[in-house]
Amino acid sequence: MGDAQVVRLLVFRVGSLTCAAAAEVVREILPRLDTTRIPGAPPVVAGLVNVRGTLVTVVEGWKALGQPEPAARTEGGTTVLLQIGGGQKTIGFTVDEVVDMLAVAEETLEPRQALPGLDPKLVRAVGRRRDQLFVVLDTDALLGPVLTT
Amino acid sequence: MSHSVLVCDDAIFMRTMISDILAQAGFEVVGEAETGVQAVDKYKQLKPDLVTMDIVMPDMGGIDAVREITKFDPDAKILMCSAMGQQALVVEAIQAGAKDFVVKPFQPSRVLEAVQRVLG
Amino acid sequence: MDLSQYAELFLAESREHLSACNQLLLEWERHPAAPEPVGGIFRAVHTVKGMAATMGYARVADLAHRMENLLDHLRRGAAGRRAGDDVLQLLFRATDALEKAIQVSAAGREQDADVVGIVAELDRAVQRFAPDTAPRHAPPSPPSPPSPPPEVSAPVVGPGRRVRVTLRPEAPLKGPRALIVLKRAAGLGTVSQVQPQPAALEAEDFEGQFSFWLAGPAPADLVVATLAAAGDVEEVRVDDDAAPVARAETGAPLESGKARHIRVDLRRLDALMDQIGELVTARGRLNQLAAERRDPMIDDLAIQISRLSADLQAEIIQARMTPVWQVFDRFPRLVRDLARDLGKPVAFRVEGKEIELDRAILDELGDPLVHLLRNAVDHGLETPADRRRAGKKPEGEIVLAAVRERASVAISIADDGRGIDRARILAKAQAEGLLDAHVETLSDDQLLRVLARPGFSTAAAVTSVSGRGVGIDVAMTKIRALGGTIDIRTEVGKGTTFVLRLPVTLAIVRALIAAVGRERYALPLTYVAETVEFGVVPITTVEGREAMVLRDRVVPLVHLRQLLGVNGDQPPARRPVIVIEMGERRTGLIVDGMLGQQEIVVKAFDAPRGTLPVFSGATIMGDGVPALILDAGGLL
Incomplete structure (x- = not known):
C-alpha cells in the first residue's frame, strides 16, 4: 500500500445494491434533509435541499438505480453530496446507509461488467468487500444528465 | 512613533500601491489626495512627516503643489513620483523644493530607500 | 512584490480613464478649438502609462507613451491646438487599441496585445509635428548652478576640493539625481565649476559621472557620507583624501503602524452579501420562534436583531450600489461610431447618470443596452434625407435616460425616428403564423412580443425594423433573467422608446x-x-x-x-x-x-x-x- 495505484472509495447501500463512489467526488455525508419538490423535474429528482445556505438538487438513489421503493420510509437515510462534471456542480444522492470507506488496490477492481438490472453505462468497475460484490458507480454518467447544462 | 505620510496621485491604483508599500513598512498613511489643490489643503490640515507627490495631476499639477506646500512649510519633505521621460519636470520639482524622487514603475525597496533619505 | 493583487484595480481604474478619454475625444471632436480636452486626455493616458508600467505591461505602457507624445505636441500647440480630423480619428483608434491591450494584458495574455501598427501610426503623426516643435519638456528656465546657501559663511579658501561623483549605472533620471547631490553638497559648502555643465546634467547628457569643486570646512568623510546618501550614488571621491569611497546604504527601520483607509475587494462584498442573506434567514427563524414562544425576552431580542440586521443589510446593499455612468459612459462613443459608419448625424444625450443600481445588475446591462442603441441608430432613425422630407431636422436624436422608480430603475432608450409600422409587422406576423388572422391591431405589448421572437426577421419587406428581432430577443432574455421587464412605445413618424425596468438590487x-x-x-x-x-x-x-x-x-x-x-x-x-x-x-x-x-x-x-x-x-x-x-x- 501507499503505492500510486490505491483507490479510495465510499461504499454505501441502496436497496439491495451495494455501491461505491470515488472518494474524491464525495463532498459531504449528511442526514436526509427536507426536500422541496421542483415542478417539472424528472421523477428521480427528490427536490431541493438547503445545505447551510446553499441550494442543492437531490436525486433519489433507489429510483436512479432502479431499486424497489423502500417499504416504509424509516427515520434515517443518508444524503451523499457528490461533485460532478469535474467539481463544477454538486448534487445530492440519497442512500439507505453508508457502509464503509475503503482504500483498495486498483487491480483488485474488475473493469465494468454487465450486472443484472443495472445499466452498464453507469458501472465503472466491480469490487469485492468481505466476499460481497459492490458496484463502483460512474457518478457523472448517473447524475450528470439530471441537470440542465 | 511611526511617520505620517500624505499620498498624492490622481490614480487610485497608484495611491493604493504606494500606501500598501508604505503601510507594510510601518508608515502611517494619514491621507490621500488626488489633485494638487487637495494635496496642498491636506498638507496644511494634516502636517504629515512626508508627502509623496505625483507630477501630473488634474487642477493643480504636482510641481505647483510643491511650490505651495514649501511656501507654507519650507521644511516639508516631499518625494516626487515620476514617470520615465520626465527628467525636466523632476528637475523643476527639485528646484521648487522637492527633496527626492522615485521613478515608476515603483519597486518597493527603491520607494522605501527614497523615503528614508527624505526623512533623513 | 505580488502585483496580481492590483490587477483588478488596475483594470477598473484604466477603464475609467479610457472612458474619460473617449468622452474628451468626443468633446474635442465637437469643439476642435477647445483647449481643455487635450489636457485631460493627456493626463488620462499618462496615468494609464504609469499604472501599466508598474504592472509590468510593457506594451500598454509603450502605446500609452506614444499617445502621450502625440498629445504633448498637440497640447503644446504644435498643431495650433485645432486638432485635424485625421489626428482625432487616430486618437480614437489608439484609445481603442489601448483598451484592448489593457484587457488582454490584465487577463494575463500580454503577448496577444498587438500594438505595433498603431504605435507606428502614432510615431508617424508625431514626425509630422516634430520639425516645428521644440523638444518636449524643455526646462523652464536655464538651470543655474545651485546658489550657495548664505549661512555657510566659512572662509572660502580657493575653490576648495574636487569632488567626483559616480551614479549607479542603473539609476533612472540621472540628471535630477545629480541635482539632488549638488543640492546636498551646497548644504556643506560652496559649489562651483560643475562638470559637465548643469544644463547637460539636467538634459541627461552625461554618463552618470560628474564633478565639482566644493569649498568649505566640512571634513572629507562627512562630504562622502552626505553625498553618498543622496540616492543612487555608486561612488564619491574627494580629491585631497583619495581613500574614502562610500556606497549608499539601504534599509528601512520597520516601525509598526497601520493605515487608516481600507479598500473592499468586490468578491468580499459578494461574500458579505451572502452572509447577510444567511443572517436574514436566521432572523426569520428567530421571529418565528419568538411568535411561538410568546416570551417577551425572546421577543425583545428578536426585535433588536431585526433592526440590526435591517441596518446592516441596508448598508451592504448601499455598498454594492454603482452609478449607471460606469456603463453609460462608453455609449456616446459607440453611438458616435455607429452614426459615422451609417452616415446619420445623431445628437446623443444621457440623463440620470448618477442613478444607482446593484453592481451585479449593472454589469449585465451593457449588452442589452448596446443592442437597443444599435437598433435605435441603425433602424430607428431615418437617413438625413428622409428626415428632411418628413419635415424633421436632419440630425436624429437619441436619449438614454435612467430614472429611479419605487423599487426599480427605469432605463429608457428613445429615438425620434420613423417609429414602427404596426400594420406591416402585423401582416408579417400573420403571414408567419405568429398571430391569428382575426387580430386587427397590435398593442404595444403584442408588438414587443412579436419583435422579440427569436428569428422573427422582418428583412427588407419591413425596412423600418429590419433585423430588429435579433437584438430585442437578446435584450429581452437578459433583462428577464435579471428580473426586469421591457416595454415599447412607438408612434409612426415620431419615434420609438424602449423602457427597461430593473430591480434596484437582486439579492x-x-x-x-x-x-x-x-x-x-x-x-x-x-x-x-x-x-x-x-x-x-x-x-x-x-x-x-x-x-x-x-x-x-x-x-x-x-x-x-x-x-x-x-x-x-x-x-x-x-x-x-x-x-x-x-x-x-x-x-x-x-x-x-x-x-x-x-x-x-x-x-x-x-x-x-x-x-x-x-x-x-x-x-x-x-x-x-x-x-x-x-x-x-x-x-x-
Missing part, C-alpha cells in the same frame, strides 16, 4: 409567500399588482382560457395547482387570486392561501432537466426549508 427582495397545496412559493412584490378573492369577480372565457374581469379589464387566470402539478387535498373553498403585472400584461394566479410577506434572499440553484420555466431562483424560508421563487416574466 434581497420583498416577496409574497403563497401556499399551493402543501407547498410554498415566493412571488416578488415588485410584480404583484393586487390580490382579489377567487369567485368574487366574474369569470369568463377568452380564447379558450379562463379569465376574470377586473375593473373592465380581462385578466387571464392560471391555476397554480394545475400549472405546478400540485396534487392531493381538496383546494380550500375560498382562494385568493394574486394579480401580477409587468408592463401592460396582467395575469391572475389562483393559489390556495397567503402566508404573508417577507424579505427573501434570492439564490440560484442547478435546475434539473425539465424544470418548469417559471422560476427565477429559490430562497430558504425561516424553517430552513427551500421555497421556489415564481418568475413573473415566465408566468405572463
Whole structure:
C-alpha cells in the first residue's frame, strides 16, 4: 500500500445494491434533509435541499438505480453530496446507509461488467468487500444528465 | 512613533500601491489626495512627516503643489513620483523644493530607500 | 512584490480613464478649438502609462507613451491646438487599441496585445509635428548652478576640493539625481565649476559621472557620507583624501503602524452579501420562534436583531450600489461610431447618470443596452434625407435616460425616428403564423412580443425594423433573467422608446409567500399588482382560457395547482387570486392561501432537466426549508 495505484472509495447501500463512489467526488455525508419538490423535474429528482445556505438538487438513489421503493420510509437515510462534471456542480444522492470507506488496490477492481438490472453505462468497475460484490458507480454518467447544462 | 505620510496621485491604483508599500513598512498613511489643490489643503490640515507627490495631476499639477506646500512649510519633505521621460519636470520639482524622487514603475525597496533619505 | 493583487484595480481604474478619454475625444471632436480636452486626455493616458508600467505591461505602457507624445505636441500647440480630423480619428483608434491591450494584458495574455501598427501610426503623426516643435519638456528656465546657501559663511579658501561623483549605472533620471547631490553638497559648502555643465546634467547628457569643486570646512568623510546618501550614488571621491569611497546604504527601520483607509475587494462584498442573506434567514427563524414562544425576552431580542440586521443589510446593499455612468459612459462613443459608419448625424444625450443600481445588475446591462442603441441608430432613425422630407431636422436624436422608480430603475432608450409600422409587422406576423388572422391591431405589448421572437426577421419587406428581432430577443432574455421587464412605445413618424425596468438590487427582495397545496412559493412584490378573492369577480372565457374581469379589464387566470402539478387535498373553498403585472400584461394566479410577506434572499440553484420555466431562483424560508421563487416574466 501507499503505492500510486490505491483507490479510495465510499461504499454505501441502496436497496439491495451495494455501491461505491470515488472518494474524491464525495463532498459531504449528511442526514436526509427536507426536500422541496421542483415542478417539472424528472421523477428521480427528490427536490431541493438547503445545505447551510446553499441550494442543492437531490436525486433519489433507489429510483436512479432502479431499486424497489423502500417499504416504509424509516427515520434515517443518508444524503451523499457528490461533485460532478469535474467539481463544477454538486448534487445530492440519497442512500439507505453508508457502509464503509475503503482504500483498495486498483487491480483488485474488475473493469465494468454487465450486472443484472443495472445499466452498464453507469458501472465503472466491480469490487469485492468481505466476499460481497459492490458496484463502483460512474457518478457523472448517473447524475450528470439530471441537470440542465 | 511611526511617520505620517500624505499620498498624492490622481490614480487610485497608484495611491493604493504606494500606501500598501508604505503601510507594510510601518508608515502611517494619514491621507490621500488626488489633485494638487487637495494635496496642498491636506498638507496644511494634516502636517504629515512626508508627502509623496505625483507630477501630473488634474487642477493643480504636482510641481505647483510643491511650490505651495514649501511656501507654507519650507521644511516639508516631499518625494516626487515620476514617470520615465520626465527628467525636466523632476528637475523643476527639485528646484521648487522637492527633496527626492522615485521613478515608476515603483519597486518597493527603491520607494522605501527614497523615503528614508527624505526623512533623513 | 505580488502585483496580481492590483490587477483588478488596475483594470477598473484604466477603464475609467479610457472612458474619460473617449468622452474628451468626443468633446474635442465637437469643439476642435477647445483647449481643455487635450489636457485631460493627456493626463488620462499618462496615468494609464504609469499604472501599466508598474504592472509590468510593457506594451500598454509603450502605446500609452506614444499617445502621450502625440498629445504633448498637440497640447503644446504644435498643431495650433485645432486638432485635424485625421489626428482625432487616430486618437480614437489608439484609445481603442489601448483598451484592448489593457484587457488582454490584465487577463494575463500580454503577448496577444498587438500594438505595433498603431504605435507606428502614432510615431508617424508625431514626425509630422516634430520639425516645428521644440523638444518636449524643455526646462523652464536655464538651470543655474545651485546658489550657495548664505549661512555657510566659512572662509572660502580657493575653490576648495574636487569632488567626483559616480551614479549607479542603473539609476533612472540621472540628471535630477545629480541635482539632488549638488543640492546636498551646497548644504556643506560652496559649489562651483560643475562638470559637465548643469544644463547637460539636467538634459541627461552625461554618463552618470560628474564633478565639482566644493569649498568649505566640512571634513572629507562627512562630504562622502552626505553625498553618498543622496540616492543612487555608486561612488564619491574627494580629491585631497583619495581613500574614502562610500556606497549608499539601504534599509528601512520597520516601525509598526497601520493605515487608516481600507479598500473592499468586490468578491468580499459578494461574500458579505451572502452572509447577510444567511443572517436574514436566521432572523426569520428567530421571529418565528419568538411568535411561538410568546416570551417577551425572546421577543425583545428578536426585535433588536431585526433592526440590526435591517441596518446592516441596508448598508451592504448601499455598498454594492454603482452609478449607471460606469456603463453609460462608453455609449456616446459607440453611438458616435455607429452614426459615422451609417452616415446619420445623431445628437446623443444621457440623463440620470448618477442613478444607482446593484453592481451585479449593472454589469449585465451593457449588452442589452448596446443592442437597443444599435437598433435605435441603425433602424430607428431615418437617413438625413428622409428626415428632411418628413419635415424633421436632419440630425436624429437619441436619449438614454435612467430614472429611479419605487423599487426599480427605469432605463429608457428613445429615438425620434420613423417609429414602427404596426400594420406591416402585423401582416408579417400573420403571414408567419405568429398571430391569428382575426387580430386587427397590435398593442404595444403584442408588438414587443412579436419583435422579440427569436428569428422573427422582418428583412427588407419591413425596412423600418429590419433585423430588429435579433437584438430585442437578446435584450429581452437578459433583462428577464435579471428580473426586469421591457416595454415599447412607438408612434409612426415620431419615434420609438424602449423602457427597461430593473430591480434596484437582486439579492434581497420583498416577496409574497403563497401556499399551493402543501407547498410554498415566493412571488416578488415588485410584480404583484393586487390580490382579489377567487369567485368574487366574474369569470369568463377568452380564447379558450379562463379569465376574470377586473375593473373592465380581462385578466387571464392560471391555476397554480394545475400549472405546478400540485396534487392531493381538496383546494380550500375560498382562494385568493394574486394579480401580477409587468408592463401592460396582467395575469391572475389562483393559489390556495397567503402566508404573508417577507424579505427573501434570492439564490440560484442547478435546475434539473425539465424544470418548469417559471422560476427565477429559490430562497430558504425561516424553517430552513427551500421555497421556489415564481418568475413573473415566465408566468405572463
